[in-house]
Amino acid sequence: MPNRQNLLVALALVAPFALMSANPDKPAKAKKEKAPFVAGKPAFTPDPEIPAFEASSVKPDHLEPGAFKVPEGFEITVWATSPQLFNPANMDVDHAGRIWVTEGVNYRRHSGRSREGDCVRVLQDTDGDGKCDSSHVFVREKELECPLGVAVFDNVIFVSNAPNIIKYTDVNRDLKFDPAVDKREIFLSGFEQPQHDHSLHSVYAGPDGRLYFSNGNCGAEFSDKSGRTFRIGGAYLNNPYAGAKSDDGHVYVGGFTASVDENGHDARILGYNYRNSFEGVRTSFGDMFLNDNDDPPACRVSHLIEGGSFGFFSRDGKRQWRADKRPGQSIPTAEWRQEDPGSIPAGDVYGGGAPTGMCFYENGALGEKWSGLLLSCETGRNVVFGYLPKPDGAGFKLERFDFCTTNTTGVFKGSDFVGGAKNLSDERHTLFRPSDVCVGADGAIYISDWFDKRTGGHQDTDETCSGTIYRIAPKGFKPKVPALDLSTVKGQIAALQSPATNVRHVAFARLKAAGDINMPAVQKLREHANPYIAARAEWLLAQLGEPGLISARVWLESEDATKRLVALRAIRAATNDCIEILSNLTTDLSPMVRSEVAVALRDVPAAQSVALLSKLSHHIDGSDRSLLEAWGIGCTGKEEAVWSALKPEGSWDDAFAHITWRIHPAKAVSDLAKRAADGKLSAEQRKLALDTLAFIPEASAAKAVLELAKDKESPLHADAMWWLIKRSTDEWSAFGVAEALKKEGVFDPENAKLVTIATPPAIPCTVKLEDVLKLNGNAKNGAQLVTRCVMCHQIKGQGVEFGPNLEGWGRSQPSEIIAQALIEPSKDIAHGYDGQEIVTKDDVTIHGMILTEGDIMIIRSMGGQNQYVAKSRIKRRRKLDQSMMLNATQLGLNAQDVADIVAYLRTGK
Template identity: 35%
Template sequence: MIRLSVPFLYTVPVALVTASLLFISDSLPTETIDRSAHPTFAKLPEKPSSAADETLYLAPELDATLWAETPMFYNPTSLDIDVKGRVWITESVNYRQFTNKAEGRLSHPNGERIVILEDTDGDGRADRSKVFVTDPELISPFGISVIGNKVYVSCSPNIVVYTDENGDDKPDRKEILLDGFGGLDHDHGLHALSPGPDGRYYVNVGDAGPHIVTDKDGWMLRAGSVYTGGSPYNRTNEGNQTSDDGRVWSGGLTLRINPDGSGMKVVGHNYRNSYETAMDSYGNQWQSDNNGDVANGISRTNWLLEGASLGAYGAKGTHTWQQDQRPGQSAALAQWHQEDPGVLPIGDQTGPGSPKGMTVYEDDFLGAPYRGMVLSTDAGRNALIGYRPSMSGAGYRLTPYPLLSTLPELPTDYKPGKAETDNRRWFRPNDVAIGTDGALYVTDWYDAVEGGHQMNDREGRGRIYRIVPRGKKLQNPRIDLQTTAGQINALLNPAVSVRAAGFAALAAQKEKAVAPVLALLSSLNPYHRSRAIYLLARLGAEGQFEVEKLLKSGDPRIRLVALRALRSITPENSTANPELTAGQQTLLPLLGNLSTDPDPAIRREVAIALRDVPYDECRRMLLNLVREYDGKDAFYLAALGQAADGKADALFADLRPTLPADPAEWNSRIANLVWEFRPVTAIPMLKKRAESKKLSAEDRKQAIVTLGFIGNPEAMSALTELATSTDKTTAEQATFWTKKTSAPTRQTPPPATETVAAAPVKTEEPVAPKPVSKPAEKVIAQAETTQVARSAEPKPVADRPVQDSSRSAVVLTEPTTAAPRPDVATSEPAKPEPAKVVAESTKVAVKEPYVLTIENRKKAPTTGTSRSALAGQLVFTTSCAKCHRYGTKGKDVGPDLTNIHQKLDREGLLKAITNPGAELTPGYEPWMIVTKPGQTYYGFIVAETGKNLTLRGITGQNHVLEVSEITSRRQHNRSLMPSSSTIGLTDQQLTDLIAYLNKE
């Protein structure tokens, strides 16, 4: 796992540099910054009144104050700044009341609120709070943008627009801009709507789909994944859905829309739960994401290539990373599918965390070194983090610099459970915005727990911090949007939404605004110049002519922004509608000129623009772009993959005459291109590479992976042959793909018997158990909390001895018969026969089969008790390893616990072990699947395509079922994991097990 290796602080010089050095479009300013010294943080001059013992740490040239706190507002989830410099807050007080019951905690029965905060006397602290709206239809909103007199609120399933016509801070009109988003009352649903520099809006949504959204033009998005759970409203979801552009988009998404809700397009997908896409004025997109796998969760912050997949799920959203993890592949690489073609490389991989709101700082109010910083809040790591991007080929790498925290350095083993006792961890920054004065405003959710859909705070506490340069007073400017000068001032303002209002007002003037906007190209601030270029493209033919001239600029960064600006006004075709638009016909010659540009970022942008252009219209351009690939630039290769999408075989046919006749002679550049493009006509050559003794194991594996991703019958035939190779690694890799894509087989159920089946317990072929008297659903419901005692030897169930009384075994005496496997049952009724069944997994009252026993243990039994990790290892081996992996031990049925100590401390581990049903790890929600032959399967859905569904049974065996054969499916909310008392762990054993898992 990659750790932060950067110091917590860096020195800020006082000298500024010339504007010529500052203007680096698509990069950071090039001023020299001395980071050789790293002073210790200074304590703030005042301690926040809501946390008297708390100290904030930040860079010495900055200052922070507690700008506002409860009761001026409650539970803040998102913020924005309006043209008057006021702060707008979305509250989420009624968050997940189906779990977080209103009794005993703050509740807003009339609905969630949007609150306006203001500093009226300019002393740097809010002194006025007013409620803009209380709306019963708002349930846990997670995003807000205030643009002019419109307030955009993101609240699944809707993007709501409130319009204040008369400026009285009350909505006069409410409209639904877009609806159909998944994630109602779920923090994996609809998130931020953020304006971009191109006059369009960018919307983020998590993976709690499906998202079936129709824009104002009638264009429909259909997107989903295998992720379900987290709320009673997220029961169904599926990947491999085709949108109206003819493409399959999966997981979380970034959408681009026009301000009126038309023109929707997916510009990034396959996230887990990204909260916000922050746009800088060059048109770069920045986002963060986290993987909630409890043991191996890895957060990341990325530059986003337009249209790219970020690899949270399999290519079509039908597989979890666990199912796609290949032999020998690390969890760190598998979680984000980093060794799969078509997936964008990660920018900064940071380990466990909970990143949320983002923005980009583009001015000098905090000092020159802060200009160009990507700012990201991370509630899990209790910090506001700044990232300095650096060009890496056609993309970016990111270097983190923590800017604000309640800890002197970032934790590398984040443990949210400790927050219950260490109030330094209660600092939960979840959004950041830039004021009209250039100050930073950071919201603090302020809770003992972060993540897992939980909240411990019952008072709705929250805070906002304001960060300014030390020793300077910043003031909000007066901006008049009714005049051209005021609109220009708004366009140049640090506050993102204020800029958007200025952009819209100037764009409405068309050619009248060309002269004042053109004058901005001489601005000392390069971000201001970039905003002007985007705006000029919207100012009619005269403005577009000026932008087109900039394509010939000697500065490659200006050329890039100009190209992006022209693309932003060009309607594009799609796979579903392949005919080129008139705008594309005009743009193609310009793209042709740039296809040989020496700058890889510009060629990357050309490649993106060619994605849906037919091959005969872009053949020469695409060959130019491929010729410039150096064999190393992963970002450029990903862009080429987009350009070649749907054209791979035609492109490979043109490339093939230039390749060595023997595929084993291909260099890494050629092999990488074939891996990314995956042409069907390369299958015989890939097979030869996989068989070649000349090549390294890694090169042979790459050929096998390419065959696996081609996945057609010819490729599968090649893989089947390779699976018989005498080379162990080749055979293992090929076998993985043949099993992963093998078709389901249906078996005839054997006749019922009076005893448990004689086959070993480990086999899980779909055989039918003896008919039972109770409906299958009730049998499976009991399987959530009781598991029939099983043996490899056939033996009447009633003859099994009852367990030791110290384990509180429950003997079931109601009429039933034993099923040989708890993940397969039958729904056919039959004559009942009484039997005594020993409940080996959980001890619950028979009358309440859905209720797990919650043990009367409130604190980890560690005080005054000796702990032995060695003894805990034995407990794990005997009690946990049948379902969980820890290092090299155990099975991959439940979540991998190897790095569980990075997510949970003793208290958190205690809760997870004694009450496993309190929180289900995403992807491990149990399902009951009934098929036409009368068989009922129980386990975890690990993949689903249009044809097949893969269900992992509770002993780890995967069942591949035909979707057409499924008659019903039902998700259950109870964990399959038995509690510690159920399996008879003593306090000492529990203490030792926690010590082992916690690596004590």
């Protein structure tokens, strides 16, 4: 082991512990929120000193169009701005082109600032000049506290305001809610934590006629109007539902996406185990995409596979991802459990941020080139990201670009991943906080801007509550909203072609209600040149009774794989009686079609589905993770039967090894143990077998790994030991792993030699931040200085995993934040990197991070050294009140040295 002097040097640049700043899941931040979990109980304490908000007394502000960068050929204009609206949290577009906005004047600590409650506002351009000239309140209620969603379907308006989805019906269609005339009902309820960003989000329509919404990892216990209850929990805010089974027979944890029919019946969970997906989309092809928040920097935009888990919590919901992070794993890999069976591909993981609204452009003013454009708001980075998803096996390639931004510098302010409230700025290019994006009824793109120095952390700072809606369209665009008579078939067919998602839903519902009488018009629409519009007609045909279903089957025979996929999805949405179709498509040439067949088999009994899943497995070799995971979802509850049906007589190939890893049946234990011990196999093949054993919650699997650990010369010994001690704290806790390790002579936790590794006491730093910021840094010299930190950090593929990986990290950090972390590392220690002091009964002192709790604790200290400490040997334990690093003075760095290191980390070269 390194000597003490080397260990002191190794502490250099553990500063980023302080940089990846706090977030809503950080224990220190969540103390107020960890009261006993009570449905409907606010997760915050309002500030009684906050004065009432008077719109007439504020001087609102907004960014001018010239501050924005948009694609060539487009222009951005101000469509509406304060005082026409304030703090826009979410928005939607109706068939007349009006924009409906939920406001968050009462956001979090500002609860009560608008004494009568927050509101839903209606904005419109009455003279067609491309600017809002009319704004009024549809509804304002004290119960509304920064509602995070609004969806408009003609005269029916859904507002997402935890714990409820509220349904308003504007009976007299005057665009103003009057309780004496109009209707108000609770559509669904049971979504935990009002006034919490990780709670209930917006409703939106799918091409199947169903309503969709998402909820963050605050949890929920809600019942649909069919009487089925869904319980979704996790290791956050003392949620009591973690590991509870829902009435559909499945266990869901974390954030989730759900759908219901328009009457609130037949709820389904379509994806789960998120941190906090703010919004998602379902395209007219039926593809689902969503974004998700970071903890710490691992925000993502992803393709959702139906029934899939993204892995933020453990399978039972009782552990957050960091508790299960394996040695050597990067944060994105660990946070979304990308090396665990049962976690679907995370998509584009882009780092720190605070993503919000999404939309998908299929037709409209932008032109054919942009058809299929996915947009995702990223408030932490002052940008709306664009993607043109490209099919990639059973999944998609998501290549990100900046569609609309005010900040091209790569230096961000006010977001949790760059210091949050401790790193605010008045630099105007950092004030753009796009809360939502949607496609207008005129086909243009509309973006709402919250406008603030701060985003995330449940905080805002702009006392004027300024807000703006911008429009992006081709240069010289003249807006024109088609006049739609939704009472006629012609108007409904026209509305089904609308660029605006929820406008299409109104047409879908009315055409469906009329039955097959309108089939000729719908069949004609299915021949439309725009494939998305044609797909909308296919979904509808399948729901126009038996004649419509027959017509929809025609696309199953198409040479176009997308048409076959849409037809299968549309038929599945229309009827549960499609096992024959699923059987016929098990050998389809398209991996996306086969993936859809697989997920459709999840709840089909084994007697009908095992043979089909076996056929599907012939196309799986492990290289297409999306296809493998979709197939695994289809095997849910039938893993043992499927594996038995597939097991070869002789040796396994790699494809079968990956299949076994994905479904990890108990019947495979003995075969896996032999493979893991087989010296003729490659190290990678043997490790896959070991990892598969680690995910089988059976005593036989624990015993098999124990046998592997006995061979201390085996290349798997260290991994086997880690799994044994890790699993002894969770899935194998009842199997006496610690006792068995001692009995078998593998490891005696009571008598193992422990070594003191302690962080030196902090001393005042003589380097001043203001002095560093005056200097020009020399990145080349900084590259030399940074090499001393590889004892605790990985950079450019070298170094030890103890502190955060520095690769690319500094490029998104302001210079002052990097410098501050070197000068005063204890000022802001990142979530998950808090140090602990363990003192044993024989006075060995260990400073480090606790990787696992249990009878045997794994403690990682500086230099990346792990020690296994029996809990029975601990005399006392406390949280360190300082960072586990030396400041610049202790490291012998002067102001210029710090500036040089900052320059290197900011440029990466």
